[in-house]
Amino acid sequence: MAQTWAVLAALLFLIIHLVKGSAYNMVSVEAGHEAVLSCPYVSKMSLLMVTWKMKCSTCCLLAYRRDHNETRRLNCSERIMWKYSPDDDPALCIYPVSLGDEGNYTCEIASSEGNFLFFSSLTVIVPPTVTLTCDKSRVAVCQASAGKPAADISWIPASNDSTEEEVHHPDGTVTRVSYIGWVNNTLPTVTCLVTHPAMNQTLSLDLSCAFPRLPYLLIGGSASVAVVSGVTLCLIFRCRAFRLRQLARGSAVPFASKNFRSTPSCEKRDVVDPPVLSECIYQNYNPRFINMDY
Structure with missing residues (x-):
């Protein structure tokens, strides 16, 4: 020893x-x-x-x-x-x-x-690249991309419903993503806090702007268009019905506009008998303004 x-x-x-x-x-x-x-x-x-x-x-x-x-x-x-x-x-x-x-x-x-x-x-x-976005299902997504070491992500206000996932890249960097849903929440904003040895960054997302009530806006817009179209069609049909009634009345008493000038559909002959003249057809005429010179 x-x-x-x-x-x-x-x-x-x-x-x-x-x-x-x-x-x-x-x-x-x-x-x-x-x-x-x-x-x-x-x-x-x-x-x-x-x-x-x-x-x-x-x-x-x-x-x-x-x-x-x-x-x-x-x-x-x-x-x-x-x-x-x-x-x-x-x-x-x-x-x-x-x-x-x-x-x-x-x-x-x-x-x-x-x-x-x-x-x-x-x-x-390596400081990560931080983004805060949302999707159509009202889920906020906070992502710290390609950081080394991996960043820590937290939410304000805190929630137990958040989930995380990691992606390890060949160069040693890590992308960490955190998801949190706000379907039944009435808070106006949500804040994502990213902590990393090279930086600390806070991003806030306006939920009222991020999740607009688009379906309701579309329904309202469609209803407005339908109402306007219906009123327009109604006016068109009423005017057309009124015009048809006027034409129906005018068949008994034809209406002639001002500056009336008839256009004969047959040529005058040098010698015309009254029965032949009566067979000539005039377009756009009104009998009240026609002088019968026989």
Whole structure:
């Protein structure tokens, strides 16, 4: 047993000798902003080399060697750079940060005083897109789309009838949707509260505008059209009946308008006997205004 403890103590001493110090840091940054990963400060005179690594086989490696004043980049995009001069402050800067930059990073420093390790865990936060809508069945829908982490949704006033569902996307973002029905509720508005590490947002929906009484309006409009159409048809039929009665009376006593001028349907002959003349037909005539010159 004593021999085992001696071996463990020797290993611990060796680790402390090789790595004089280590630390761990957690950084959360909103997508599109600047992420800064710090590294322990080492005296400029004792610094030999500093190297940043992202933990994956083909990920970024950024290194600086002080004795040659040389910087080396491997599989690093232009968004990843030194925040300051590496021999003064070897902090790493990523701007603008994206979901693909999320992960664990290691800063290794070699100096005349020993070797140092510093671990950083980068988490990228994505604010969701928030919408508040309604459907024809009088259900309010509050949706927080593509957020990371998933947003929390609550209603004002609170209700036990709300239901939620989640959709997980391949990039790690989550869409959360909450439904609440207001069929038998007389409240004028409903409010959706979305809580997220990157933002807090409140949206209100006017239920009187969102759910208009459209069927009743349509029925009222149809009834109005029917009434107007009925009155119009009634007037047309009454006028037509009155006109027919006038024409019926005019068959006994034909009516002639002013500026009357008859048009004969047969030509006058030089010698016309009264019986022949009486057989000529005149259009649009009134017997009261015809002079019989026999």
